[in-house]
Amino acid sequence: MQLTLWTYEGPPHVGAMRIATAMRNVHYVLHAPQGDTYADLLFTMIERRSTRPPVSYTTFQARDLGSDTANLVTEAVRKAYERFKPEALLVGESCTAELIQDQPGSLAQGMNLPVPVVPLELPAYSRKENWGASETFYHLVRAMVADQVEQSDAGAGAPSQGAQPTANILGPTALGFRCRDDVEEIKRLLALLGVAVNVVAPEGATPADLHRLPDADFNICLYPEIARTTCAWLKRVFHQPFVSTVPIGVGATRDFVIEVGEVAGLDVTDALAALDSRLPWYSRSVDSTYLTGKRVFIFGDATHALAAARIANDELAFEVVGLGTYSREMAREVREAASRYGLEALITDDYLEVEARVTELQPELVLGTQMERHIAKRLGIACAVISAPVHVQDFPARYSPQMGLEGANVIFDTWVHPLMMGLEEHLLGMFRGDFEFHDGATASHLGSEAPPKPGLVTAGVTAEEDEGVVVEEGSCSWTPEAETELRKIPFFVRGKARRNTERFAAETGLASITVETLYDAKAYFGR
Ligand code: SF4
Numbered sequence: 001m002q003l004t005l006w007t008y009e010g011p012p013h014v015g016a017m018r019i020a021t022a023m024r025n026v027h028y029v030l031h032a033p034q035g036d037t038y039a040d041l042l043f044t045m046i047e048r049r050s051t052r053p054p055v056s057y058t059t060f061q062a063r064d065l066g067s068d069t070a071n072l073v074t075e076a077v078r079k080a081y082e083r084f085k086p087e088a089l090l091v092g093e094s095c096t097a098e099l100i101q102d103q104p105g106s107l108a109q110g111m112n113l114p115v116p117v118v119p120l121e122l123p124a125y126s127r128k129e130n131w132g133a134s135e136t137f138y139h140l141v142r143a144m145v146a147d148q149v150e151q152s153d154a155g156a157g158a159p160s161q162g163a164q165p166t167a168n169i170l171g172p173t174a175l176g177f178r179c180r181d182d183v184e185e186i187k188r189l190l191a192l193l194g195v196a197v198n199v200v201a202p203e204g205a206t207p208a209d210l211h212r213l214p215d216a217d218f219n220i221c222l223y224p225e226i227a228r229t230t231c232a233w234l235k236r237v238f239h240q241p242f243v244s245t246v247p248i249g250v251g252a253t254r255d256f257v258i259e260v261g262e263v264a265g266l267d268v269t270d271a272l273a274a275l276d277s278r279l280p281w282y283s284r285s286v287d288s289t290y291l292t293g294k295r296v297f298i299f300g301d302a303t304h305a306l307a308a309a310r311i312a313n314d315e316l317a318f319e320v321v322g323l324g325t326y327s328r329e330m331a332r333e334v335r336e337a338a339s340r341y342g343l344e345a346l347i348t349d350d351y352l353e354v355e356a357r358v359t360e361l362q363p364e365l366v367l368g369t370q371m372e373r374h375i376a377k378r379l380g381i382a383c384a385v386i387s388a389p390v391h392v393q394d395f396p397a398r399y400s401p402q403m404g405l406e407g408a409n410v411i412f413d414t415w416v417h418p419l420m421m422g423l424e425e426h427l428l429g430m431f432r433g434d435f436e437f438h439d440g441a442t443a444s445h446l447g448s449e450a451p452p453k454p455g456l457v458t459a460g461v462t463a464e465e466d467e468g469v470v471v472e473e474g475s476c477s478w479t480p481e482a483e484t485e486l487r488k489i490p491f492f493v494r495g496k497a498r499r500n501t502e503r504f505a506a507e508t509g510l511a512s513i514t515v516e517t518l519y520d521a522k523a524y525f526g527r
Contacts, residue, residue, distance in 0.1 A: 008326035010124035012132025021174035027086035032094035056080040087207040092120030130300035167263035172203035185404030248307035277405040295323035297363040300387025302330030377458035382418035
């Protein structure tokens with residue numbers, strides 16, 4: 001374990017909280033010391049949920065350690081059950097409680113409560129948040145469908161002829177990146193294909209909904225970090241195939257539609273023809289050519305980092321110069337993808353290592369988490385957030401998916417605009433010295449009707465200077481021919497040409513600048 005200022009993932013019990021908080025009628029009893037209740041704030045302050053997570057803490061203190069802390073567990077479980085009357089109880093421990101080895105899950109199971117009790121054993125010192133969420137979801141699903149496992153031989157598989165295919169959407173959780181809106185996009189795509197949604201879980205589901213999971217013909221694994229273990233188990237036990245393409249970006253959305261068609265036995269030709277997004281329109285536009293070859297560094301959870309690399313490379317013609325993830329469970333996929341771009345993947349959960357790589361590569365755009373946003377800001381590089389962990393502004397009130405066609409539009413806006421802003425700042429820097437670009441200049445469409453106000457200075461150049469008036473008392477003057485020649489130089493570099501020529505004249509002791517001086521200065525500084 002390492003003490004750190006920032007972390008990409010919390011301990012695994014925070015992952016379990018993400019499942020409990022996403023669901024309805026589930027309660028989580030967490031054996032944890034006073035102070036570990038901080039995790040509540042992630043949901044109420046960062047995600048801005050209107051209710052506290054459904055978690056009861058045993059909140060033991062130092063003085064309790066001398067007595068029977070196991071009693072605290074059974075007492076907390078009993079109270080939680082009586083107060084909240086959940087359909088299912090999760091029982092686990094935080095990092096600190098793991099050390100006192102009370103086995104809270106087993107204690108709670110021994111209480112014979114009239115609802116399923118799911119003990120969570122999440123090793124806090126070797127695993128992290130997403131793994132904790134995945135395990136919690138998996139064990140909860142297993143507990144809720146346990147009574148159907150026996151009869152599962154007659155289970156799902158391909159939908160019966162003529163019946164409308166049904167699917168479960170698995171993986172969206174609390175504190176996930178744009179999960180709420182992604183689910184809406186997926187529902188829209190499935191409606192277009194004629195697939196009915198059986199259950200969305202864990203977000204918004206109850207334990208009773210989980211009990212209905214085997215009714216669907218197939219599953220959609222929306223976020224592999226969270227749902228792949230569960231999807232694989234449902235496939236093994238209930239013969240439910242699952243769709244594994246994550247539809248982020250135009251190409252991946254098309255692949256997703258094709259895969260759903262294959263799994264559900266549907267003809268998707270019409271649906272593919274109906275898909276329409278503004279991202280391909282942009283990629284074909286003249287405007288996009290300004291951004292071709294932009295060097296981009298990508299880091300995040302594996303799902304979003306992989307998707308971002310494909311969009312950057314295939315759909316926006318950027319150059320992927322760095323790719324990495326903190327999701328160790330999916331390191332293999334990220335390594336494979338990185339090698340396709342001729343790169344070595346950065347697999348780490350140390351933000352200092354990521355910062356060092358960004359500093360070394362000096363990309364023009366960073367696509368990352370809240371951490372990379374800080375890193376890019378410090379280095380003055382354009383940045384967009386593509387993955388959890390995120391800050392409060394990445395839970396926008398407006399509809400803002402990443403998946404499906406609207407997701408592709410949102411991604412276009414989010415990635416391209418920081419670069420455009422970069423371009424504008426670059427232009428402002430270039431034109432700062434020009435007489436037309438200063439605080440006192442009136443709009444250029446007014447032309448000679450509104451001449452620039454004299455004497456206003458921007459970046460050391462006055463309107464008079466550009467009209468050929470003497471720059472400083474005692475310095476050299478320009479002949480009318482030299483002035484005319486100077487005006488042939490594009491206006492955004494004219495100020496620099498004037499200053500260089502005057503410097504040259506001063507250094508070589510010339511009192512008057514002629515056309516010849518102008519060209520001598522150009523040759524001198526161009527050497
Ligand atoms: S001990 Fe674990 S739960 Fe407590 S603050 Fe540290 S990481 Fe969080």
